[in-house]
Amino acid sequence: AQKVTQAQTEISVVEKEDVTLDCVYETRDTTYYLFWYKQPPSGELVFLIRRNSFDEQNEISGRYSWNFQKSTSSFNFTITASQVVDSAVYFCALVKAAGNKLTFGGGTRVLVKP
Amino acid sequence: NAGVTQTPKFQVLKTGQSMTLQCAQDMNHEYMSWYRQDPGMGLRLIHYSVGAGITDQGEVPNGYNVSRSTTEDFPLRLLSAAPSQTSVYFCGVRGQGLGNSPLHFGNGTRLTVT
Numbered sequence: 001a002q003k004v005t006q007a008q009t010e011i012s013v014v015e016k017e018d019v020t021l022d023c024v025y026e027t028r029d030t031t032y033y034l035f036w037y038k039q040p041p042s043g044e045l046v047f048l049i050r051r052n053s054f055d056e057q058n059e060i061s062g063r064y065s066w067n068f069q070k071s072t073s074s075f076n077f078t079i080t081a082s083q084v085v086d087s088a089v090y091f092c093a094l095v096k097a098a099g100n101k102l103t104f105g106g107g108t109r110v111l112v113k114p
Numbered sequence: 115n116a117g118v119t120q121t122p123k124f125q126v127l128k129t130g131q132s133m134t135l136q137c138a139q140d141m142n143h144e145y146m147s148w149y150r151q152d153p154g155m156g157l158r159l160i161h162y163s164v165g166a167g168i169t170d171q172g173e174v175p176n177g178y179n180v181s182r183s184t185t186e187d188f189p190l191r192l193l194s195a196a197p198s199q200t201s202v203y204f205c206g207v208r209g210q211g212l213g214n215s216p217l218h219f220g221n222g223t224r225l226t227v228t
Contacts, residue, residue: 043202043222045204050216100147100164101159104158
């Protein structure tokens with residue numbers, strides 16, 4: 001069975017601070033995909049990134065960066081120089097290759113104060 | 115191009131009532147799914163379909179029925195609503211190969227059962 005754990009339920013920072021969201025996963029599959037989604041206060045779910053288990057390169061997209069470490073089964077997400085617009089709930093998710101069931105973590109609520 | 119459309123946006127039911135949550139997509143994708151979102155539990159898969167005429171259960175299928183008669187539509191039916199089904203429901207759609215493409219979600223239906 002797959003499991004995704006986001007131990008931080010809520011993180012509060014002041015604007016311009018960096019914030020790192022932890023994601024730890026469990027799977028018996030050797031090939032799988034990891035995702036991050038953002039859910040702003042308006043409620044929609046926005047896809048941020050997809051990473052496959054064979055690609056351990058870190059990725060940076062603007063102020064967002066992701067650190068995938070297969071050895072520790074973690075796929076952490078960092079927001080650099082946070083802004084109020086980053087306030088949202090962030091979800092980490094996992095699916096095995098060719099699988100049909102995406103497993104989500106419980107989410108981390110990020111509150112960025114001005 | 116609407117993408118994924120969910121209706122209604124809000125619904126209040128009394129215990130024992132029935133209703134259907136609608137999900138329609140115009141992306142011609144084969145895979146459609148229903149998730150429910152509850153505080154602290156992330157999103158959990160209810161049912162999914164890999165094409166017209168094919169459906170399967172997810173993690174929390176009890177109390178819900180689905181059918182898929184067309185590529186475009188994937189309705190979720192509650193035959194006898196219970197307070198435990200109070201939640202936000204999301205329909206997710208993707209092209210073939212979950213690992214190769216992310217789910218695109220509708221804007222959600224907020225359901226309250228009293």
